[in-house]
Amino acid sequence: MISSDVIRGYNDTIILYMLLDNESYGYEISKKIKELSDEKYIIKETTLYSAFNRLEKNGYIESFYKQETFGKRRTYYRITKAGTDYYKEKCVEWEVTKQVINRFIKEVN
Amino acid sequence: METINNYLENMFASLPNTEEMRKLKEELLSNMEEKYHELKRDGKTENEAIGIVISEFGNIDELIHEFDIPVDKNEEELPTIITDKEVNNYLEASEKFGKVIGIGVFMCIIASAQLVLISQLVEDNVIVGVSEQAGSIIGLVPFFILIAIAVGLFIYSGMKMEKYKYIEDGVEVTSNTKTYLRQKNEAFQSTFTISLIIGVALCILSPIILFITSIYSDGASVYGVVALLCMVAVAVYIFVYYGTIRDSYKKLLRIDEFSKYKQEENRIIGAVASIIWPLAVVIFLISGLVFNQWHINWIVFPITGLLFAMFSGAYSILKEKH
Incomplete structure (x- = not known):
């Protein structure tokens, strides 16, 4: 299990990734994050919704209602053009970060 | 299920009751419910499922911070634990x-x-x-x-x-x-x-x-x-x-x-008490020493007591109305 402190700066990136190919909703996103990370990262409810709020305010995602079966209404999210651009930026940033951090990583006996 | 709902209600109890918060709470609830049902389907017991759902809720402070919720002033001032x-x-x-x-x-x-x-x-x-x-x-x-x-x-x-x-x-x-x-x-x-x-x-x-x-x-x-x-x-x-x-x-x-309110009231009643009781003693002493009415002047104390009780009672009731 990864501590949420380490991953904090990349929650937005993770969520945007989930929305790249298709729109989705809260629980589905958190479930997929759990699966894709081999259950090593479970995003907290509050973290997820803080991120949704932040991303929407910045115009990176849009929310809309979708009627589900049994008349249940769900809030779905889709990524915007700005969101995709931001995602690309974050990927570049991560590559650099990874290289930098790797400089300081070595086996210690 | 009831437990999850109660948990969420408690978490949101200190937050303002705005449209935005109600919507957020509803979203969280439906997420948590879905997670709960799926855990049950995977063979978890009721308690296990609830435990997992609650442990994965996170920290309400994160939302307070993200949504820029003004924290209740009273809440900030009061609690010294x-x-x-x-x-x-x-x-x-x-x-x-x-x-x-x-x-x-x-x-x-x-x-x-x-x-x-x-x-x-x-x-x-x-x-x-x-x-x-x-x-x-x-x-x-x-x-x-x-x-x-x-x-x-x-x-x-x-x-x-x-x-x-x-x-x-x-x-x-x-x-x-x-x-x-x-x-x-x-x-x-x-x-x-x-x-x-x-x-x-x-x-x-x-x-x-x-x-x-x-x-x-x-x-x-x-x-x-x-x-x-x-x-x-x-x-x-x-x-x-x-x-x-x-x-x-x-x-x-x-x-x-x-409450703060009652403290204010007590202060005023206290102020009145600090005036009328010494006054009663003065009346008692003057009527005794000067007019030599010792046999009856003790009555100022019960009378003062009654008047004071009337005042503080009436004052409390009148104040409560506002």
């Missing part, structure tokens, strides 16, 4: 305070009772060799001594309670302590009720002695007055002592009257 030790110290100190103040008030009433008693004993020639004039004067010596001791006790215990003033201003205790206090408070409630009944009974019964003695003679009725005052003194001691203990629980648990 105090330790169990402080709580116990405070309860002990309060009990002592109640006892000492109770004794002080008791002494004040007894002081006037003995004044009446001595002047009557002189009049009835039980104490011989003293003129009636001197009789009323010699009663004043123990009167002032008792009053002086009582005032000393008030000041001393007031100063001792000074260091617990922060508790009176409103503090928070941990939920464990709160439960413990609630239990103690409930256990004490019956003691308090009994003490209240005894006190009220004494007050109601006290005039009966006066009536009985007044049948015999005027002189006897004076002794009746003394007995009445003694009974009232005991009753007042009971009220003060048990009342203080009760207040200490109420203050810690922050039950009704120790």
Whole structure:
């Protein structure tokens, strides 16, 4: 299990990734994050919704209602053009970060 | 399921009830419910499923921070959490305070009772060799001594309670302590009720002695007055002592009257009390020393008491309306 402190700066990136190919909703996103990370990262409810709020305010995602079966209404999210651009930026940033951090990583006996 | 809903309600209880928050809460709830159902489908027990859902909820502060929610001002000011030790110290100190103040008030009433008693004993020639004039004067010596001791006790215990003033201003205790206090408070409630009944009974019964003695003679009725005052003194001691203990629980648990609002009210009633009681003493002394009305002037105390009770009662009711 990864501590949420380490991953904090990349929650937005993770969520945007989930929305790249298709729109989705809260629980589905958190479930997929759990699966894709081999259950090593479970995003907290509050973290997820803080991120949704932040991303929407910045115009990176849009929310809309979708009627589900049994008349249940769900809030779905889709990524915007700005969101995709931001995602690309974050990927570049991560590559650099990874290289930098790797400089300081070595086996210690 | 109910548990999850309650949990979420509690989490949102301190947040403003806005459209945005309601929407957020609904979203979170449907997420958590879905997660719960899926866990159950995967063969988790009810408790396990609820445990997992709640443990994966996160921290409400994150939302407060992200949504820029203004934190309730009161919430920010008040809670200084105090330790169990402080709580116990405070309860002990309060009990002592109640006892000492109770004794002080008791002494004040007894002081006037003995004044009446001595002047009557002189009049009835039980104490011989003293003129009636001197009789009323010699009663004043123990009167002032008792009053002086009582005032000393008030000041001393007031100063001792000074260091617990922060508790009176409103503090928070941990939920464990709160439960413990609630239990103690409930256990004490019956003691308090009994003490209240005894006190009220004494007050109601006290005039009966006066009536009985007044049948015999005027002189006897004076002794009746003394007995009445003694009974009232005991009753007042009971009220003060048990009342203080009760207040200490109420203050810690922050039950009704120790809201900011009530404190303001108590302050005004206290200010009035500090004027009318000394005034009553002045009237008592002048009417006695100058007009030599010792046989009747004690009546200013019960009258003042009644007027004061009327004032504070009416004041509370009027204030409550706003």
